[in-house]
Amino acid sequence: MADGAPEESRVRIDLTAVVVAVDAGQPYVLTVDTAEAPGIALPSGPLVAGQRTLQAGLRAWVEAQTKCRLEYVEQLYTFGDRTSNPLDGGEGVTHRAVSIAYLALVSMPMEQLEMQAHWLSWYALFPWEDRREGPHPLLGELHDDLLAKARPAANRAWRQRVDLLFGTGQLPWDEERTLERYEMLYNAGLVDEAFRDREEPIPATPRTNSGVSLAADHRRITATAISRLRAKIKYRPVLFELMPPDFTLSQLQKTAEALSGIPLHKQNFRRLVEQQNLVEETGGVATDTGGRPAKLMRFREDVLLERPRPGLRVSASRRMGAV
């Protein structure tokens, strides 16, 4: 196995999970503090023999590292390029890492999850993605930094793309493009990972506006998860995976807003839920609302068998920062 012709390389496969939960209107990802890797990381581990499926392996790792039992799981993406840290075994042995990333959704009775894991607000990672109170105050700053990076040559295209993604112009904000926005910041050298991956020193001037970074490429993976989830709630009823069995329509809307990062129009949201027949009344009411008690609802599992593509085509309320 010394050298020579291209040979099958020894490949280490990592299974990585983005476990999402929403509590009190805030979205969280599950993280672990590993002694080995520096910084905060997503739960993950190598694919080992004996697991029948990839998903089974993933569930086992997450449970071992965080005691969190997963319900809904879907595959996100397989990272194997520069974006995944090489983890070279040294000694010239070709030894690359491929990581298969998954998105998991859990309904969180928050108290229940006091473990060696932490729930990290995902807007700590991507502050600019939270526009529920209007465009994020740091957005203008980011936008300017990005424009400043425009190399003369690709000037026009770059500027247009900055405007398209970070939408300070008249173009509407597209909340689904979280990944593309992160990648643009990465390419512009505006997030720490960009330096870390090239083994350059991180600039002394602290970037307060570009969010918390994670170990390896875990922040990129999280951005992938957010993009996927924001898109998916529009055509599949995955939102309900994050809800307790009974909930009020307001709680449902708060959850949708937490994920999308944009404020939603109350009436339209309700009509949408209603006409899609996504929920039914339980008969109970929630009295801890601070105002009129709200009817309790539950998800109608049957919609999965009835409607072709049930989901909430959430649309921003113009009121604040939708554009």
Add this chain to the structure above:
Amino acid sequence: MADGAPEESRVRIDLTAVVVAVDAGQPYVLTVDTAEAPGIALPSGPLVAGQRTLQAGLRAWVEAQTKCRLEYVEQLYTFGDRTSNPLDGGEGVTHRAVSIAYLALVSMPMEQLEMQAHWLSWYALFPWEDRREGPHPLLGELHDDLLAKARPAANRAWRQRVDLLFGTGQLPWDEERTLERYEMLYNAGLVDEAFRDREEPIPATPRTNSGVSLAADHRRITATAISRLRAKIKYRPVLFELMPPDFTLSQLQKTAEALSGIPLHKQNFRRLVEQQNLVEETGGVATDTGGRPAKLMRFREDVLLERPRPGLRVSASRRMGAV
């Protein structure tokens, strides 16, 4: 390495490509006849050392096996479960296969591609997915076979799902659910792969209605590609990856119909293309139309920088079999 605690297993990673092209209004996938594996297969090969990225590895394999140079490539899904054939190395050594599948789109001057590869019409694999001339004649037969498989217990749910996916009732046909339809047929034992994977003999009664099968799980991978592509043309201008530089609007529509498998309304299709500003006139005309000459168009690359999500929200023409 004999036995004992779960250890990192030796994993073989395959890169597999679904290369799609459209010619004369028919959609094709690129296939190879491998001497080793039985039957028709997609181009694929193991991930080897020396390739910088997964995509680079994929491109190399496809080019080596088919002489086809890829342009547009996107990752589809990573298969590692029962769905991917185990390829056990025998001798009790744990040796599973994970295959990372990609979708590639090529613009095909058909004549140019006379190589050791073959272009297989994708409706040979999935006859029921072609509804351009109305619901496929064999659909009713398939539908009945599926209902006959309903176990008494899961009866209602199964029947409803059959109706939802194979839409003989009043539910509309959802062309994007190609993968789910294939998987339902697989689970019902109505495609040959279901028996092959369990190493059971394929029933003697030939299934003329369930299409041609491919090696390993390649037909499932192709179904994944079709689902993805049918969804994606609606919000990203990937359709143009399949077109020659200059084309007429009719050719564009024929291509969209070939992919979607449903007839489109001419007028509305044109308005959509126009109002989305997806194309511009080249000035030339095509005179080989058989009727009035058509204006030649080209894709406006700029839309990628202008519009938030350009695509063709193609909608079936009611005329034939849309419902």
Add this chain to the structure above:
DNA sequence: TCAAAAGTGTTATCCTTACACCCATGT
């Protein structure tokens, strides 16, 4: 002159968006 395909104008309908307003409860 006819067939065949390109290309256009117009209308009814539905969905989306936003407005304003009323209801039921705790303090």
Add this chain to the structure above:
DNA sequence: ACATGGGTGTAAGGATAACACTTTTGA
């Protein structure tokens, strides 16, 4: 009584789906 959030009716605008029709070429 009033603050707070729950819940509803309705109208304007735009996108969609379908209609029928005209234009330009080759045979």
